[in-house]
Amino acid sequence: MKNQPIPNRALDLVGILRGEGLRITPQRIAICRALTGRHDHPTAQNLYDELRSDFPTISLTTVYQTLDTLSRLGAITSLGRAGDDTIHYEVNTEPHINLVCRDCNQIFDLPSQGIRLLEQEVRQKLGIAAPQGKVVYYVHCNDHVDLHHSNENPRENHGENHDE
Amino acid sequence: MKNQPIPNRALDLVGILRGEGLRITPQRIAICRALTGRHDHPTAQNLYDELRSDFPTISLTTVYQTLDTLSRLGAITSLGRAGDDTIHYEVNTEPHINLVCRDCNQIFDLPSQGIRLLEQEVRQKLGIAAPQGKVVYYVHCNDHVDLHHSNENPRENHGENHDE
DNA sequence: TTCTTATTAGTAATCATTACAATATAATAA
């Protein structure tokens, strides 16, 4: 698996690291690939568990560090600790609302037109080209059965070569 | 100080507790008053430190519990861990954007029209009357010197009887 | 290939928050 081709989206993340003059290591490639293969909001531990089967020597610390690096570069977004006490990340760069369930701690993406306007407002007021931020609302997913289906559709396929 | 009149806004918070059938204790009153006396985004420890001079026996656990209670009731908002590793709360219920400085961890309120529209969108899409949520964008406050003044104006005075 | 230095791995330390249990007290009714 380690020698499989790298999906475009993962290449994007790797390219961001390279653009910063950071070293491209097998660990970082694996983490970028794992990130882009997900449509949920993984934690460092989630990714570590997933990666270990293909990459038994990877360390949890490396996963933490790489996520922090990518996050500070704006390549991914840290949602902070959501309900449970762990930091969740997301790769979905499309503007959207994150719905956090107060009961089960799951996070659901809700597409939003309002966010686009909000980002525009932030860009204008702060003079930032690409603002980093997060929008979170709390729900009880049992009250919104439809939410359970909202994360099932993989993000639109940009023509990447799938490696699974 | 413990026997001073309670400002209206603090009475609001106390009233919410009472409305839930919870007991009105001197600790809870003190915490509600401390919360409403602030125009920043205090942590449990911040409030504990402030309260101890007037209320030497109050415990940190009580502050944590009361903040959690008020937060779950929607009376205040938890901003989660902002930059530093501590949970910040806010009493400002006016819709606004929270700007978190990546350098100094300060949090600045930015009034926003877009948030109103966003909340309306959430209300409509989820059928929730008063959505609980938070909107956070990250900045570097040194790039935005004007931010340092944005929290200086106390929230508009609603006619409460000041007790300081 | 060699060299330099960033990165990784493994473990130990941190520390905000939560859990717990004994004590105190708010609220209710007699």
Next chain:
DNA sequence: TTATTATATTGTAATGATTACTAATAAGAA
């Protein structure tokens, strides 16, 4: 007012995700 009882408070101990640290490794440049 007093008794009653469930809730709240306190102080301390436990938790556990994240970070700090250091030796060993390996990416990238020459």
